[in-house]
Structure formats: structure tokens, C-alpha cells
Amino acid sequence: EVQLVESGGGLVKPGGSLRLSCAASAFTFSTSYMNWVRQAPGKGLEWVSSISSSSSYIYYADSVKGRFTISRDNAKNSLYLQMNSLRAEDTAMYYCARSYSADIWGHGTMVTVSS
Amino acid sequence: QSALTQPPSASGSPGQSVTISCTGTSNDVGNYNYVSWFQQHPGKAPKLMIYEVTERPSGVPDRFSGSKSGNTASLTVSGLQADDEADYYCSSYAGSNVVFGGGTKLTVL
Numbered sequence: 001e002v003q004l005v006e007s008g009g010g011l012v013k014p015g016g017s018l019r020l021s022c023a024a025s026a027f028t029f030s031t032s033y034m035n036w037v038r039q040a041p042g043k044g045l046e047w048v049s050s051i052s053s054s055s056s057y058i059y060y061a062d063s064v065k066g067r068f069t070i071s072r073d074n075a076k077n078s079l080y081l082q083m084n085s086l087r088a089e090d091t092a093m094y095y096c097a098r099s100y101s102a103d104i105w106g107h108g109t110m111v112t113v114s115s
Numbered sequence: 116q117s118a119l120t121q122p123p124s125a126s127g128s129p130g131q132s133v134t135i136s137c138t139g140t141s142n143d144v145g146n147y148n149y150v151s152w153f154q155q156h157p158g159k160a161p162k163l164m165i166y167e168v169t170e171r172p173s174g175v176p177d178r179f180s181g182s183k184s185g186n187t188a189s190l191t192v193s194g195l196q197a198d199d200e201a202d203y204y205c206s207s208y209a210g211s212n213v214v215f216g217g218g219t220k221l222t223v224l
Contacts, residue, residue: 035213037161037215044118044204044215044216044217044218045153045155045161045204045206045218046215047206047213047214047215059211059212060212061212095160095161097161100149100208101149101151101166102151102153102161102206103172104163105160105161105162105163106160107160108160
């Protein structure tokens with residue numbers, strides 16, 4: 001079954017860091033464009049970042065630019081999001097999604113930024 | 116990176132049709148045929164329902180259809196069923212980024 005599984009979420013203090021992971025299975029991850037999308041509690045979806053299959057093209061939302069870094073390891077079928085200088089407004093469920101059309105989503109990992 | 120505009124709510128009775136709009140600008144919806152629609156039930160991950168304005172992934176019923184005119188995209192759900200009650204989000208490619216709509220809560224009366 002085609003699947004994405006996120007991990008690495010948790011409670012972190014403002015200014016802290018967290019690294020999210022997304023493990024892919026049952027499809028050719030190395031040729032897939034990948035995305036991170038987040039959803040604050042009770043709010044809508046917000047695109048965070050995208051990365052091309054070979055990491056040649058990387059894009060960020062203005063709200064996270066300079067603080068978050070997207071990366072991938074095609075040998076490990078894994079996508080990552082390094083989040084630094086975290087703020088309360090970064091509190092959200094973080095989803096990874098496959099392809100330009102976001103056809104497959106994981107179940108998400110919750111990040112809470114609070115003192 | 117302004118969000119696309121969706122009505123906060125929509126409703127219809129079982130069997131009826133409902134259309135949800137998604138208004139952007141010439142920098143996103145109006146300039147690219149990369150509009151997607153997602154369905155999200157409470158506590159669940161979003162599910163792709165429409166991509167590239169009109170295309171349906173396999174497994175999505177043909178009761179769901181998409182269209183676009185100018186800067187506004189639309190999702191039509193015909194033959195409403197109880198399980199269609201959910202939040203619906205549109206998204207559009209916008210050059211080097213992606214923008215989402217604020218979401219529409221669809222209620223099946």
C-alpha cells in the first residue's frame with residue numbers, strides 16, 4: 001500500500017528546534033516531488049515547503065523562510081523538515097504529501113510550541 | 116502569498132448538487148491549470164478529489180467535478196450523500212509557491 005508516515009512531532013519551547021521525518025513506502029520515492037503542509041488547530045491548510053526529486057528545486061512559504069529547511073534522502077525513502085526558531089504560531093499538525101498534486105498524504109505529526 | 120477565497124459554508128440536501136467556489140488572482144488560479152480540491156473529514160488527513168482543475172484521481176466518484184473560469188475555480192458535488200459532509204479546500208500553484216483556500220464546510224442537510 002502506498003503510504004507516508006510522519007514522525008518527530010512533540011512539545012517544544014519557543015525558540016527551540018525540531019526535526020520532522022516522513023517515511024515513504026510502496027512507491028518510487030526517488031522520482032517524487034514532495035511537500036510539507038500544516039494545519040493549525042481548528043484552522044485551514046497552509047503550504048509550508050516543497051522539494052523536487054533530486055533536491056534541485058526547493059521552495060518555502062514566506063512564514064517559514066530562513067527558519068525551516070526541507071531535505072530528503074532518496075536512499076532511505078525519507079523526507080525531512082528541520083524547524084528552528086520555532087514560534088507559537090508554528091503550532092500545527094504537519095503533513096507530508098506526495099507530488100505536485102498532493103495525491104497521497106500521511107496522517108500527520110503534531111507540533112506544539114509553548115512555554 | 117495570499118490565501119484563495121472560499122465561502123465558509125455550503126449546504127444541500129441528499130441527492131442535490133452543490134458548487135463551491137475558489138477565487139484567486141491572475142498570479143495563481145488565473146494563470147495556471149494547477150488547481151486542486153481536497154476533502155477533509157474531522158480528525159482525518161486531507162484527500163485529493165480533483166487535480167489540474169478537472170482531473171479526478173482513480174477511486175474518486177464522478178459525482179465530483181471541477182472547472183475554472185478566469186480567476187475562479189469551482190468544485191461541484193452532485194447527487195449529495197451523507198458522507199460528502201466534510202471540509203473542502205482548494206489549492207493553486209502560484210509560481211514558486213502553493214496557496215490554499217480557507218476551506219468550506221459542506222453540510223448535507
